[in-house]
Amino acid sequence: MSQAKDALPRASLDKIPLVLIPLIAVAALPLIPSLPTWVTLTIAGLAMGMMIFIMASGLTLVFGLMDVMNFAHGAFITIGAFVATSVLLPLAAWTEADKLWLNLAALLSAILAAMVVAGVLGLAFERVIIKPVYGQHLKQILITMGGLIVAEQSIHVIWGPDIIGLPKPAALRGSFIFGDIAIEKYRVLAVIVGLAVFAAMFGVLNRTRIGLLIRAGVEDSEMVEALGYRIRRIFIGVFVAGSALAGLGGVMWALYQETVSSAMGMQVMILIFIVIIIGGLGSVGGCFIGSLLVGLMANYVGFLAPKIALGSNILLMVLILLWRPQGLYPVAKR
């Protein structure tokens, strides 16, 4: 036997999509008038990408596992943001205090509350709304759209119809200054939280048995059942975790914009759909890279030609799909 024939095929991560991130950043460099502006925009883009990832990751897994497209996902984002107003505004004494730990305690309480509320509502939503329409795509679209409208109206009833202002905690305002370069503190926090969520997700998916089941289920849920596992239970867990993460993303996004409105979930959903399509439906790694690409694109183009910022992301999606029709990391489906 020849050596070549016996050689092991090498299984390595497909790194080409990773290269796209520095590629976009470098491509933007000559278009932007000054280096400090470019650095600021790049950090802003990465921070925005991380927040989109937090909001989008659950949705891509939910789709991958059970082919459920949940258009109401944005409602959990909005609800997370409103819950944050209910926690942070009464805690103004903490958020305005000059002590970092009090600021962070307030923020953590808001995050915890938002994740619990979004997670519990996610559980109820899955049991009442999604469960009856498994495998029926048209009904899923209609009923989750309906769920979104009901959620928006309920928010109006509970929190009123007006936009609510939500200032950042005192310690997270302003920027770190390095020479000519200003980096907003809150963006640094967003990057840290996003990386932490990605690392945690990566760890669960690749190092635990549940994660193994989720990855297998995304490929072929029927075979997972034939091996003796109840895929529905795994799916419910993923749905609840995805909803809770949407709630977390809602808090982060609300503090980033410092305003909360009942339409905010719907607004970011457009970017989220672009991201999960770019990444490859069901792929968490693809979702992460897609988020960063979309975040960078939104900030560079938003600076150069604000009117076409959204259009540029749609164009990005189209180009990526022309190159890889199943997204950056296609999930092998049965």
Added chain:
Amino acid sequence: MNNLLALSGVNTRIGHYHILQGVDFVVPQGGLTMLLGRNGAGKTTCLRTIMGLWRASAGRIEFDGADIAGRSTPAVAQLGIGYVPESMGIFAGLTVRENLMLAARAGPLDERRLDWMFGLFPALKKFWQLPAGFLSGGQKQMLAIARAMIEPRKLLLVDEPTKGLAPAIIAHMVEAFRELKRTDTTILLVEQNFHFARALGDTVAVMDSGRIVHSGGMRELAEDEALQHKLLGLSLDAHQ
């Protein structure tokens, strides 16, 4: 001899189609039963119905003394039934090791059983940490079979394991099933390849148009060419 599995009057409908129209056959304990029949006869539908992947609209499926018709797929699998689908159902993005770990519901992989399986399928050892999508068709089939037997199972359902494989690999597969037969596992194997079937089968059931048209010992069918011709037509020669 005891029957581990017995189907009686099983009907399965898929959408508007009435596919299984009263299927009756038995799988004796400890033996290898071949389910033969031309393409489209309903063999795959039959295995899927046993696994609960299709719901029988009528009839009984008795396994180990209990009627399992209508139970969910995970519940059926947990009774000790391993399933190798026609598509093999390999998780391409998971490594060989991970594919086997998932199949071992009881927990960590049993080293001795693993060694025994590596003896049957050396390629699995060689490609242990490789995503299964990189395996060749024959290696994938071996992984699919290994996955169904990584823990002792009472019954294995295997759907056309020789489909699309080269003769040398089929010969290897025959050896592996012979070894598996020594372990007391009861097997129901769907085949189109009559030579493969004759080499392994103890008993046989032949399907046509959603019904069983013949059942009995493998040897009688193997020795009766007229009967083979009547039941299986020309398809048996087309496949060797």
